Amino acid sequence: MDNNKLILSYCRNFERIMNTDFLEGDNISLQLVQIYKEFIFNIDINDQEDINKVRDIDEVMGKYVEDYAFRKKLQIEMRTIKVKKGNNIIRTIVESIISIFKNYELELTRKIYISRWI
Numbered sequence: 001m002d003n004n005k006l007i008l009s010y011c012r013n014f015e016r017i018m019n020t021d022f023l024e025g026d027n028i029s030l031q032l033v034q035i036y037k038e039f040i041f042n043i044d045i046n047d048q049e050d051i052n053k054v055r056d057i058d059e060v061m062g063k064y065v066e067d068y069a070f071r072k073k074l075q076i077e078m079r080t081i082k083v084k085k086g087n088n089i090i091r092t093i094v095e096s097i098i099s100i101f102k103n104y105e106l107e108l109t110r111k112i113y114i115s116r117w118i
Contacts (some may be wrong), residue, residue, distance in 0.1 A: 003045050010054050011040060012064030020065045029064075030076045032097070036061050039094050057094050060101040070104055 008014055017036060019114045024048065036057055044048035063070050074116040083089050 004041065006045060007040055007043070010051060011058040013058050013065070014040075015063055017058075017061045027103055028052055028078055030069070032061065032064065032074075032078075035093055035097075039090050042054070042090070053094060056098045056101075057101065060097055063101065070101070073104055 017033060020033075039057060040054050043054055045051070064074060065071075076099045078097075079095060083092045
């Protein structure tokens with residue numbers, strides 16, 4: 001139980017993610033929340049790399065909940081994730097989600113809109 005409190009101290013978006021109501025029939029969002037929850041509560045608390053991944057996936061899922069454009073992009077990209085036989089399924093999906101988010105941020109920062117005032 002103490003580990004759960006420690007893990008949740010790294011997840012500042014946990015309550016918002018868990019309490020978000022998604023549209024009816026949005027199974028991908030429900031599965032993503034389930035993967036998020038399963039991943040964060042099954043990490044090695046002594047491994048700094050796992051802790052960093054928990055922080056990253058928490059940030060990504062927080063963005064997923066609040067940003068409609070990112071949500072649609074991630075839902076499309078989720079259909080292309082492939083897991084090799086013998087790999088940890090949850091860990092592979094989480095790493096792919098984090099990678100998709102980093103690419104999304106790069107694309108977002110590259111698009112600069114210049115408005116023209118008349």
